[in-house]
Amino acid sequence: MEWLAAHGLAGPLEERTRADLRRDVAIAEQNAWKDRVPACLRTLADEMVAAGSWEQVRPRTRQPEGRIRRCARSRAGTMTGMWKPGREQRELRRLLKGRPRFKVFFSKSLVSASLWDYGEDELAERALAIDDSDLLSIQAIAAWYEDPTYPLPVEGQRITHNHVTALAAITYFEGAVRPLVRSRRRPAKNRPARFDPVPPDAAAGL
Incomplete structure (x- = not known):
């Protein structure tokens, strides 16, 4: 009852069905988890920065396939990327x-x-x-x-x-x-x- 009262779920039990109670409890738990996620992420980020591992675990930005191909051609030496003498x-x-x-x-x-x-x-x-x-x-x-x-x-x-x-x-x-x-x-x-x-x-x- 104390947990239900803390989350605004206390009330006459005869007015609530078991399904309503289960739904309300699930919503309350979901909201409580959302409140904890940002704090957990901030703590994890602080630990990674302190350990010097942030650059190693940063995901690469996904590039469109066409852009990747153009970059590869440039590095291989194309008409647009290769230095030409004057x-x-x-x-x-x-x-x-x-x-x-x-x-x-x-x-x-x-x-x-x-x-x-x-x-x-x-x-x-x-x-x-x-x-x-x-x-x-x-x-x-x-x-x-x-x-x-x-x-x-x-x-x-x-x-x-x-x-x-x-x-x-x-x-x-x-x-x-x-x-x-x-x-x-x-x-x-x-x-x-x-x-x-x-x-x-x-x-x-x-």
Whole structure:
């Protein structure tokens, strides 16, 4: 009787049938369970967080099948997900392969001298430290630039071998050709001694 009174079920028993009592008791028990569920869940969550296991038991968000397939195709490398080199990168790769049946040779010091002649002081300093593989790459680019039909950013005057060498070095160092700081050469008498060009080593082919 005390439990019935606590849940508002107390009353004249003769006015209630056994079925009514069973239904009312079931409803009361269901409501009591609903009241206890949030508290139980909060306690369980607190214990999981304290144990550091929350990330391990979190369910994955279900994704539509079509989205999963699109993601899988992207990871496999499709037209939309795969990185593509730009036009400048593709052109640089082609230039570095060398020009068929045509080669040019010059020394490392000539690369530095050509860059200094056209105001590219920072690159001229950098060219002093290049190795043989760098020089071969610059020579490969210069072989293409020696072609009179290749468009080079030099206007207002005839393109010389000195222009070609400097522009090939810029392309190698920066990844793409660009106009020179100066279109005309500085006076050779003003060139620092460390940039004085020397002939290439015929024995080494460089």
